[in-house]
Amino acid sequence: MGALAEIADILGPRLSTGESVRALHGRNEAHFPPTLPEAVAFPETTAEIAAIMRACAAHGLPITAFGTGSSLEGQHLPIRGGLSLDLSRMDRVLAIHPEDQIAIVQPGLTRTRLNADLRATGLFFPVDPGADASLGGMAATRASGTTTVRYGTMRENVLALEAVMADGAVIRTGSRARKSSAGYDLTHLLVGSEGTLGIITELTLRLHPQPEAISAAICRFASVAAAVDCVIAVIQSAIPMARIELVDETMVRGFNLHSGTDLPENPHLFLEFHGSPAAVAEQAAAFREIADGFGVAGWQDATTTEARNALWAMRHNAHHATGALEPGKRTLATDVCVPISKLAEAVVEAQDLARAMGLTSAIVGHVGDGNFHCGVRVDPDDAAEMARALEFSGRLAETALRLGGTVSGEHGIGIGKQKYMAAEHGAALDWMRTLKAAFDPACILNPGKMLPPEG
Amino acid sequence: MGALAEIADILGPRLSTGESVRALHGRNEAHFPPTLPEAVAFPETTAEIAAIMRACAAHGLPITAFGTGSSLEGQHLPIRGGLSLDLSRMDRVLAIHPEDQIAIVQPGLTRTRLNADLRATGLFFPVDPGADASLGGMAATRASGTTTVRYGTMRENVLALEAVMADGAVIRTGSRARKSSAGYDLTHLLVGSEGTLGIITELTLRLHPQPEAISAAICRFASVAAAVDCVIAVIQSAIPMARIELVDETMVRGFNLHSGTDLPENPHLFLEFHGSPAAVAEQAAAFREIADGFGVAGWQDATTTEARNALWAMRHNAHHATGALEPGKRTLATDVCVPISKLAEAVVEAQDLARAMGLTSAIVGHVGDGNFHCGVRVDPDDAAEMARALEFSGRLAETALRLGGTVSGEHGIGIGKQKYMAAEHGAALDWMRTLKAAFDPACILNPGKMLPPEG
The missing domain is CATH 3.30.70.2740 (Alpha-Beta Plaits)
Structure with a gap:
């Protein structure tokens, strides 16, 4: 019996070889040509993924995880064929522990759905890449976003993982404690590994208290250099920026075309401040004082929730606005x-x-x-x-x-940036290869990704 | 020629086999019996360490890094004999880039010496374990300290590393950029690996702006439960605590005996607030309001620099005060x-x-x-x-x-806590062993540490 027949035995109708389903899992939002998997699996449990992995291992069938398909370097494309492992049915919030400021979630859950579930708790999950990506995909690609300057990337916000390894073993890394010095940091080895060392099947995420007060603003500059020099000065001050985003003059034109706004076509900074009402006011004033030194050409507060949401919706639509x-x-x-x-x-x-x-x-x-x-x-x-x-x-x-x-x-890295790995990492690339060979000797986990071909 | 003869050729008189030097490198501040290395090497460059490593690899000689000898689970003890690699001569600050908020340092530099060098820059390095440990040792053991609640552990504050691997290869991990999604996170694999995967020879550390204002306080409670419940409530609020340390009644007695203070022998919290003058005052007031709900029995501000320094000196002397x-x-x-x-x-x-x-x-x-x-x-x-x-x-x-x-x-983990590794990590321990075997197949890097014997 081949791998796909074995997986069909495990999943029944939740293994699909239909053309349209395969096409859906082989396309991408970036510029890479479509590449179709042989089949798409829709597991519902970690045990199913472990069984699927054992079948893939036994037959050498490639397995590539699929969250929402929003990766931008082709990470989810099954370029060596094999199985696309669609995690969309594993999209539950398993537990929220407000007193520990953690949520335990399945990998197919998206970031906005998690935050919707958190609303009543007074907590939120900050990492916000442009797309409403799956949290498993965000961990696998070490995603970050507009709030990283204050709250960190997925690296800082993933506390523990469950993963299925290349031989079908199910492991748990990390714990519910905030820190640990006990053993190798397998959590942060899997974060950013793009599905090439294991498949993430559960995440324990660090949450943050919703700030008591939030204020936002748009700040306009005569040149990109002035805007960026202002950013450098602000970061060197101790103003705890929650968001500080550059939008260049071309991007502003895209926003105006896409959102019907009429922002002057100059470089802008989009800002957000978090804290107590007094702290937020103080931070905004301190920022303005610094910005004045760089010849700020315009300032617009976004103090209401609506104005703020409109501002960040515009920012998160950058990909479409570019279009x-x-x-x-x-x-x-x-x-x-x-x-x-x-x-x-x-x-x-x-x-x-x-x-x-x-x-x-x-x-x-x-x-x-x-x-x-x-x-x-x-x-x-x-x-x-x-x-x-x-x-x-x-x-x-x-x-x-x-x-x-x-x-x-x-x-x-995915497909698109492998060609720069040697220049960036030098001899360290050899140890990345050592790692891959040790964890996935048959190279079934997202093969052809991240590590460039040797020689 | 044996390994030690080869190393003597490299280092000359900087390889010592003298009894007293060996004894100094075989003792510890914890309860472990002394274990002497065969010899102690005092390298001055990464190239020397690479050459030493090649000699050790060729002859299967164990190599155990030594910073200041302050580890508490026996990490620096050469329990399988071999070489103690003393990094105290590699103690320079190589570069400080204030505008990037990073410092590049050698592993033998201690945390207080780095902060002394930083004083004029307006920046500081926050991680403060009890001992004035070496920064290489702190990274290798994933150290943290009293400011971790605000600024993170070594994990969050090591941006990049240079390391010598088991075959003598010199690698660089990470970059001077604050974040990256390019490849496996070898930096955070080495952080916390206790010298069992490679020897850290250079660190790029993340610095933080010195807060504009700092205030500290001591807060007394009737019971440990009340003190800890207060901590939980404070962490759930959005007060950005810089330090929040519990000292139980027995520890208070030790402080009084050691420092000649006369604190009431009740559980205490030692607190610190960082921010603008207004923010610091607001945080302290918000803290007190929460603490009052837990029946705070006494409050003492430490607003002057002297009072604050005395408070934290007392806290950092906990190990001696216990004595x-x-x-x-x-x-x-x-x-x-x-x-x-x-x-x-x-x-x-x-x-x-x-x-x-x-x-x-x-x-x-x-x-x-x-x-x-x-x-x-x-x-x-x-x-x-x-x-x-x-x-x-x-x-x-x-x-x-x-x-x-x-x-x-x-x-x-070191020597003392290996026996709990299986209970904590379950199947993940197998993958830690896989990692160790891949990175150090001859097991010369700090052998006998972290991973418990198999079977």
Whole structure:
């Protein structure tokens, strides 16, 4: 009996080989060509995943986890065929412990559904990538978002995991305690491993108290350099920013086209402050004082909940708003992260390069972390434009490395950025290969991802 | 030529086989019997460590890193003989980048020396275990301290590492960027690995702005349960505590004996608030309001720098102050960490158990993290008392696991806690062994530590 027949025995009708289901699991929001799995599994329990894994291991069938399909470097694409493991039926909140500020959830749950469930508890889960991604996928790609400057990435907010390993073993890493010095940190080895070392089947997440008061604002600058220099000064002050997002002039144009707003087409910072009412007012005033030193050209408060929600909905729609810039094309989304002292240099270089290469590139950035994204509009059928866009992305990665940064702050490696792994990691890449070989000797876990081919 | 002869060729007189030097590297502040290395190496560069490692690998000679010798679970003891690698000559600050809020340091540098160097920059490094430990040792044991509730452990504050691996390869993990999604998180695999996967030779540390204002206070309660319930309520509020330390009645007695203070012998919380002057005042007032609900029995502000320094010097002397309780004995120091909702239960159980077993045990705790230490006074020559103390430690570990916690919040595993690894990690322990076998197949890196013997 082949692997798929064995898995069909386990799942019954929850194993699908239908063309449309396979197509749905082989497409992506980025620029990669569709690649269909042989079949799609819809497990409902960890025990089912363990049994599926044993079948895959016995037959050498590749297995690639699928959350919501929103990854931007092709992480969920089954490029070596095999099984797409769709975790959407494992989407429950298993427990909320408000006194411990943790939630235990299944990997298919999305971040907004978790926060909806948390509303009455006075707690929230802060990590917010653009998409309403699954929490398992967010952990697997070490996602972050607009609140990372204050609350951290998935690395800081995943306390413990359950995972199914390549031989079908089910392990639990970490505990409900906030910290531990007991043993190797397998939790943070799995976080960011893009499904290549194990499949995450349960997450214990750290929650945070909803701030007593929140205020937001939009702040306009004459140049990107002025905006970024302001960010650097603010981060060096002790103002505990909750959000500090750069939106460049091209991205503002995209927002205006997509949301019908009429923001002046200048670089902006979108800001949020969390704390007591007095603290929030004090932080905003301290920020403005610093910003004035960088020639702030406009300031707009968003104090009501509606105004604030509108502001962040606009920001979270950046991917779609980029699409409004040159309708009919696709977006090649790339992200890098640099030391904050090099941020202005990197952003200005990215803008100049796109201009010189004749590309439309919109920049949004979690600039408090030194992280920014370029969304480059490309016509996939225009080979020359696609080549230019990829060259742009490559040169941006080189810039990030030259400035002491990383080729990805949050989108990950997947398919698209393997070519930079050797340059970023040098000899450490050998030890990543050692790790992969030890944990997945038959290479069935998301094969072809993250680690570049040898030689 | 044997390994030591090869190493002598590399280091000249910086390889010592003298009895007193070996004895100095074989003793410990905990209850473990002294174990002498065959020789002690004093390297000055990463290249020397790589050459030493190649010699050790070629001859199967064990190599155990030594920082300041302050580890509490025997991590630095060369229990399989071989080489003690003393990193005290690699104690330089290599670079401080204030605008990026990072410092690049050698592993032998101690935390207080780093902070002395940082004073003029407006930045500080927060992690403060009791001892003035080396930063390499702190990373290797995933240390934390009194400020972890606000600023995190070594896990959150190590951004990048250089390390020498078991075959002599020199690798760099992480970057100067604040976050990355590029590849496996080797940085956080090495942090907490107790020198069993590689030797840390350089650290890039995350710094924090010195708060504009600091205020401290001591708060007295009628019972440990009241104090701990107050902590739980404070953590659930959004008060951003910088420090919140429990000191039980026995520990207070030790402080009074050691420091000549006359604190009432009741449970206390030692507190610190960081922020703007207004924020600090607001936080302290909000704390007091919550504390009043738990029947606070006394409150003493420590607003001047001198009063604050005296307070925290007293707290950091807990290990020595415990020694004042029954002079002539040694301290068996143990630590556990539990979900914060279980903290009162765990602390009261520890107190009752010590009393029932006729042991003098002083408790101090980083209670905002759910972490606390028991310092049990033992006469190493009294076998029955030593057995009781070890049984106490074991039962405390079992309590921590039963309550969903971990057998060590910050001291680590070393020699002393291997026996609980299977109970804490279950099947995950197999994958820790897989990792160790892949990274150090000949088992020369701190052999006999962390992972319990198989079978």
